[in-house]
Amino acid sequence: MAGTRREIPNDQGRRERILDAALDVVAEVGVHRTTHRRIAARAEVPLGSVTYYFATLGDVLHEAFSRMSDQMSRLYRQTLQDAAGPAEAEAAVVELIAGPAYVPEREMTLIFEMYAYANHDPRVATTTRTWLLRSRESLALHFPADVCQALDALIEGWPMHRAFSGEPLDTAVVARTVHAIVSAPR
Template sequence: MSGTRRQAPNDPGRKDRILDATLEVVARDGVHGTTHRRIAAAAEVPLGSMTYYFDGMSDLLAQAFARLADTMSLQYRRMLEDAADTAEAETAVVDLICGQAYATHRELTLIFEMYAYANHHPEVRSTMHTWLLRSRESLGLHFPEHVCRALDALVEGWPMHRSFDDAPLDRDLVAATVHAVVTGLGGAAPAGRA
């Protein structure tokens, strides 16, 4: 029976490799320089795989950015879950801002690309919104909502500034700022939330 039915792929990891390769190409060439051909070459898959798994470049980018957001949200969450109290949670926030464990240069490049693409792509905009809510939820393990909003703005914004600044980030300044935000805006989360 000749068919239009798709058979199970003989390379079950191919879709994941394509998504990973998409992020690599975006990090290297930007969204504007990302093509099916470059992704296929980076993933070492036939060019036809692009249309087998994805409904065009827009769908491919949306799924790749969703993968990035999920991965980074999990890292963010783990760092805050490991904190035993408010002081450790503040240290975790400082690590999110200063450390390379959360936002490497490559990841910051991808975040820049995702922010720009989200301005013109509703699905990626929704991914960004969900990511923002997940970040605040993670911070909410230790802090009240209004403090979470302020801290998340620091976590997202300061590393972006760092990537364009010639001077190294002053960890003591970051720690003092985080502490000032936490204490100045109301401290720890209400009992039962942490």
């Protein structure tokens, strides 16, 4: 029986393509304008594939934001793990704040969308909290808990300010600020 479903190979990467497409759509039009149809078109899959893998649009968004936060957490962790000592750990934090790799423009847009959506979706709120805790655990490889909290606020907040101001960060100011927090008496 030529052409039967059994002869057609499964599309092993379809689910992941749908999640990646969901993030692309959110970055382009925002969560509020994201639809199953837009995701399917972007992933180049039939509309039914999206609803086959994900029961609701909320499920797609939750898993897509979880995937994004996992990927960014791995980069965050690796950047800090690669630091050999205190000076390199400070430099790693400066790189996370001011460097181009951790939060490029697309990811910054996705972070804004995730945070806003987390206010209305408990699962995405949990994903966001988990991401925050993983960030602090990564910082704890080199810094005490109170310093981790302050540094993580800088790592999250300063790129947001950069995104809205449209101006690059002064790396020397960032480095001095990070050093002041790290070396402050406790």
